[in-house]
Amino acid sequence: MRRLNVAVLANLKRNAPTREDMPEDVWDDLDSDVTVNAIVAALESAGHRAAFLEGDLSLVEELPRLRPDICFNISEGHWGDSRESHVPAILEMLRIPYTGSGVLTLALTLDKAMTKRVLSFHGLPTPAFQVFERADEPLDSDLRFPLFVKPIREGTGMGVSGESIVRSKPALRAQLAEQLARYRQPILVERFIRGREVTVGLIGNLIGPVAWRVPRDDRAERVFAGLRFLPPLEVDFAAYPESEGGVYTNRMKTDWAHDFHYLCPAPAEPSQLEELNWLAAAVFRVTGCADVARVDFRLDADDGNKPYILEVNPLPGLYPGLSDLVLEADAAGMRYNDLINAILEVARVRVGLNDS
Ligand SMILES: Nc1ncnc2c1ncn2[C@@H]1O[C@H](COP(=O)(O)OP(=O)(O)OP(=O)(O)O)[C@@H](O)[C@H]1O
Ligand SMILES: [Mg+2]
Secondary structure (H helix, E strand, C coil): CCCCCCEEEEEEHHHHCCCCCCCCCCCCCCHHEEEEEEEHHHHCCCCCEEEEEEEEHHHHHHHHHCCEEEEEEECCCCCCCCCCHHHHHHHHHHHCECCCCCHHHHHHHHHHHHHHHHHHHHCCCCCCCEHHHHCCCCCCCCCCEEECCCCCCCCCCCCHHHHHHHHHHHHHHHHHHHHEEEEHHCCEEEEEEEEEEEEEEEEECCCCCCCCCCCCCCCCCCCCCCCCEEECCCCHHCCCCCHHHCCCCHHHHHHHHCCCCCEEECCCHHHHHHHHHHHHHHHHHHHCEEEEEEEEEEEEECCCCCCEEEECCCCCCCCCCHHHHHHHHHHHCCCHHHHHHHHHHHHHHHHHHCCC
């Protein structure tokens, strides 16, 4: 196997710009030295050369100096409505290949409502929703309480707490006012799906002529070729205080991340597992993901555990020993180094970096 020169691109929390009026959780999405060092070490363990670069405008000068064969990109970006797509856009302008999804997919999936419109177009199940830009906009008559309120383009459960579940119009208005003021972006209101929560990780790329549409046929066209499904991870809500409301909150993802309670593989009948995998593959396909993603589901306890897609994460967290995808890989017998090198490998094949 050819030894590659890999630039690991990420936005470190400690390098993040600050501004006075920012909410304190604003950089919860960004990465730590632990993650970046672990990725560098994983790539080196496979014989590659790897160096970290901060994923910002300095890349325009740093990358031509380093001349990597490929970038391992996990940059979340800092500013703007499409921040996750900024580094890939720079890389495309510099004509340097990179791991993971491209500009359009990262911009699309950061916006949960846009993503849900694409999913709905393809008939994929996602909770009914409405986007609010003001707290006093009329509520659609087909949305019934309880509802769930969250920012339209944040991750790591930002804005998500027990209070996000609202059971009345006054509670909805209060949550909207609070989140609009705090996050300064449209707020997504969805039907609250009561039930279990599972997330499915995928590595690879779909091969075959149907890669951009959802198969209509029930069986014959359920093409999984090229995708590796990791065992689903279920959040064990029973192990958390009632204050969290049975949802995967910001507090659980940050303050309590080192004491995460989960089941992996999540208990599931083979037919249910197949359904989750098929839905995850369909989401991967219609949102144009590449190499790796994690699709989050809720199983509706009031409707026979029917799966609903909450969102797709094309830049899933890679914190060693803690992030969902890492725990799923572990349950599949892939150690951290295997996971990182598997992502690099599928990217290498996709972009046609030859192996000689
Ligand atoms: N419609 C809903 N019904 C029930 N729970 C929900 C709903 N939407 C979100 N949640 C809960 O809030 C959590 C966070 O929501 P979501 O996955 O959309 O946000 P996120 O912050 O982007 O997550 P991530 O850390 O995966 O990027 C979910 O894991 C789930 O527990
Ligand atoms: Mg999520």
